[in-house]
Amino acid sequence: MNPDGGAASKRRLPAASMASPHQLFDDTSAGALGRGYAAQQPPAAGSFLAEPVSSFAVAYGTTLASQGKEIVDRNIDRFIPVTKLKYYFAVDTVYVGRKLGLLLFPFMHQDWQVRYQQDTPVAPRFDINAPDLYIPVMAFITYILVAGLALGTQNRFSPDILGLQASSALAWLIVEVLATLLSLYLVTVNTDLTTIDLVAFSGYKYVGMIVGIVSGLLFGKTGYYLLLSWCCLSIFVFMIRTLRLKILSEAAAEGVLVRGAKNQLRMYLTMAIAALQPLFMYWLTFHLVR
Amino acid sequence: MGSPVSNRAGSRGDFLVNFRAPWNWTGKSRKNNSRQLVCQGQELPQPDAFVPLEMLSSSQSYIGQILQPTYNPEFLSHSSYADSFDEEPPLLEELGINFDHIWQKTLTVLNPIKPADGSIMNETDLTGPMVFCLALGATLLLAGKVHFGYVYGISAVGCLGIHALLNLMSIAGVSYGCVASVLGYCLLPMVVLSSCAVFFSLQGILGTSLALIIIGWCSLSASKIFISALAMEGQQLLVAYPCALLYGLFALLTVF
Numbered sequence: 001m002n003p004d005g006g007a008a009s010k011r012r013l014p015a016a017s018m019a020s021p022h023q024l025f026d027d028t029s030a031g032a033l034g035r036g037y038a039a040q041q042p043p044a045a046g047s048f049l050a051e052p053v054s055s056f057a058v059a060y061g062t063t064l065a066s067q068g069k070e071i072v073d074r075n076i077d078r079f080i081p082v083t084k085l086k087y088y089f090a091v092d093t094v095y096v097g098r099k100l101g102l103l104l105f106p107f108m109h110q111d112w113q114v115r116y117q118q119d120t121p122v123a124p125r126f127d128i129n130a131p132d133l134y135i136p137v138m139a140f141i142t143y144i145l146v147a148g149l150a151l152g153t154q155n156r157f158s159p160d161i162l163g164l165q166a167s168s169a170l171a172w173l174i175v176e177v178l179a180t181l182l183s184l185y186l187v188t189v190n191t192d193l194t195t196i197d198l199v200a201f202s203g204y205k206y207v208g209m210i211v212g213i214v215s216g217l218l219f220g221k222t223g224y225y226l227l228l229s230w231c232c233l234s235i236f237v238f239m240i241r242t243l244r245l246k247i248l249s250e251a252a253a254e255g256v257l258v259r260g261a262k263n264q265l266r267m268y269l270t271m272a273i274a275a276l277q278p279l280f281m282y283w284l285t286f287h288l289v290r
Numbered sequence: 291m292g293s294p295v296s297n298r299a300g301s302r303g304d305f306l307v308n309f310r311a312p313w314n315w316t317g318k319s320r321k322n323n324s325r326q327l328v329c330q331g332q333e334l335p336q337p338d339a340f341v342p343l344e345m346l347s348s349s350q351s352y353i354g355q356i357l358q359p360t361y362n363p364e365f366l367s368h369s370s371y372a373d374s375f376d377e378e379p380p381l382l383e384e385l386g387i388n389f390d391h392i393w394q395k396t397l398t399v400l401n402p403i404k405p406a407d408g409s410i411m412n413e414t415d416l417t418g419p420m421v422f423c424l425a426l427g428a429t430l431l432l433a434g435k436v437h438f439g440y441v442y443g444i445s446a447v448g449c450l451g452i453h454a455l456l457n458l459m460s461i462a463g464v465s466y467g468c469v470a471s472v473l474g475y476c477l478l479p480m481v482v483l484s485s486c487a488v489f490f491s492l493q494g495i496l497g498t499s500l501a502l503i504i505i506g507w508c509s510l511s512a513s514k515i516f517i518s519a520l521a522m523e524g525q526q527l528l529v530a531y532p533c534a535l536l537y538g539l540f541a542l543l544t545v546f
Contacts, residue, residue, distance in 0.1 A: 082458075089458040092524035134459070134528065141535055152546060159440075 088133035088196060090123040098128050099135060103207050104231065106238040112245055129242070133196065136203020143169065143206045143284075146213050150288040153217065169284060176202050176280065180273055184247070187269055193246050201242065205235050205277045209285050216289035224289045232278035239274035385417075392418045399475050402510040406518045414467035419474020422481060429484040430544065437543055444543070448536040449473055455532055460520045468519070473536070476512040479504045480537060484544040492545040501541045509534035 102109055115127045124132040147165045151157045177198050184191065208231030216224030248266050382389070395418060398406050423445060427438040453469040483504040486492070492501060513530035516522070522529070 086458055089455075091459075091528065093527045094524065096528060137455075138531060138535075141532075145535060145538065148542075152542075157546075 084196065085133065087123060088131070088200065090125050091132050091134045092125050095124055095128060095132070096135060099124075099132070100207060102128065103135075103204055103238060104211070104234055106234055106241065109241075112241050114245075131197050131200035133200050133203070136200050136206065139206035139210060140169065140173075140203060143210050143213075146210055146217075147288050150213055150217055154290055172280060172284065173199070173202055176276060179276075183269055183272070187265055189247050189266060189269075191246050197246075201239065202277075204238070205281050208232065208235050209281050212281070212285055213288055216285075221289060224285075228281065228285065232281055235277045235281070236274050239277055240270060243270045243273060387417050388415070391415060395475050396478060398515065399478050399511045402507055402514060406515050414465065414471050416467065416471055416474065419471055419477065422474055422477045425481045426477060426484055426540070429481055429488060433484065433488045433544075435543070440543055441540070444536070444539050445470075445473065445477075448539070452532055452536065456516065456520065456529070459525065459528070460522050462520055464516075464520055472512055472515050472519075473533070476508045476515070476533070477537075477540070479507045479511075480540050480544065483541065487544050497545060501545055505534055505537045505541050508537040512537075 112129055114129045115122045121127075121130055124130040144162060144166045148157060148162045151161055177195065180198050180202070181195065184193065208228070211231050212224055212228035215227040247270050248263060391413070392415065395415070398404070423441055427441050430437050430441070449466065449470045452473065453464065453466050456464045456469065483492075483501060486500065487497075491497065509530045512533040513526050516529050517526050
């Protein structure tokens with residue numbers, strides 16, 4: 001008989017006399033059971049915890065669990081800079097609305113400079129020009145779902161296709177970010193563009209892609225081409241205006257033409273990065289719209 | 291029946307009886323216990339050695355590592371249950387399933403407009419979500435689709451994703467259990483949608499609009515609870531959008 005079964009049966013025994021030497025327990029608790037019910041409940045379930053070895057084992061187990069959690073947190077922190085990432089997710093609804101509007105219509109915006117606060121850029125919540133990661137991540141996931149929807153309406157859907165689309169889009173994103181990093185390195189640009197910034201900028205094109213696919217679903221091929229070309233143009237202008245401030249030197253950024261091979265090279269690099277966006281936008285969406 | 295204790299091969303039962311017995315009984319019974327020790331004639335630690343050990347076991351048990359994490363004072367009001375279950379604690383109490391809380395949380399989900407109380411998610415309760423997931427699978431089964439694996443897979447991946455996103459977006463972190471609990475509770479309207487799918491096909495204008503309404507309902511409730519529990523301002527729509535994507539996946543399962 002296991003100890004827990006024994007314990008339960010002991011509780012069920014009716015009030016017996018206290019005289020028997022073989023009786024295992026005193027039954028004075030008939031009234032105390034209701035009163036001390038909550039107090040009795042934990043030991044009933046944890047009666048095996050009453051052994052001294054078990055209590056040490058439990059204490060060891062809890063410390064082991066918390067140590068394990070610490071190790072996981074530390075290692076995650078080594079590979080993924082969580083605090084840096086938190087900056088890119090410090091957004092609110094107003095910022096996201098304005099940024100989406102900017103991505104689709106960047107022509108009227110005048111001031112593209114990111115505001116700084118004592119050497120650190122201001123959080124995206126307070127500055128519309130700051131890059132964020134919320135929009136790219138959400139746009140990426142939405143793109144995969146909309147692609148699944150588009151394929152579903154053409155009866156080409158299966159759950160594996162979703163995985164295929166996701167991995168191919170992710171692969172192209174990684175290729176693009178690596179190419180940009182490589183070219184920035186080769187041109188030896190002194191810029192404060194971090195890798196996460198580049199991921200964010202490359203992720204902004206998914207917004208235009210989603211708009212294109214949705215219009216293709218609603219209005220057919222003409223709608224798709226129309227809206228996709230508009231979004232391509234917008235993202236081209238957006239990237240040029242944003243990257244110009246980051247890659248080019250101060251003078252050229254203000255519009256003053258500065259002669260010199262270095263600045264020309266940087267201008268070409270900016271235009272190349274910006275021109276890649278419409279290319280990818282078309283490449284990743286044309287097979288979804290029939 | 292003799293003394294089952296002395297007949298038992300191991301003396302573990304004696305330890306249990308004697309260690310547990312003084313835990314909630316009066317000092318009078320403790321003396322009787324020491325008498326029993328002498329009667330049984332076994333080698334047991336001295337009575338005064340019981341005191342520190344019983345304190346240790348009681349404090350360990352109060353931390354509640356077996357039961358629900360927080361010692362909920364509401365349990366005391368359920369002491370009347372003990373009488374109706376042959377003087378043993380009800381199974382639900384031991385398992386930590388509190389129907390009143392489950393009902394309260396369900397009502398919060400069903401009314402997405404009423405602002406939520408931030409403290410309802412203090413205890414991670416996974417029984418309600420498990421029931422709703424099973425109900426969703428069952429209603430899908432009634433409609434002829436065996437998608438239990440998909441339901442569990444999507445909910446696991448979705449919970450992971452939303453947990454990561456909320457940890458990055460909010461100042462205070464959130465635990466995985468809390469995320470799973472909230473998302474599971476807000477799955478209830480999806481069960482309504484899939485039960486509608488049993489009676490008529492959802493592939494049409496009516497079905498699509500119904501699905502969209504249900505997705506909006508689920509995600510609004512979920513974001514409302516997250517916002518109030520994590521005190522995030524100005525981010526309700528931002529939290530509602532990924533929840534809407536997740537519930538959209540469930541709706542895809544239900545509709546197609």
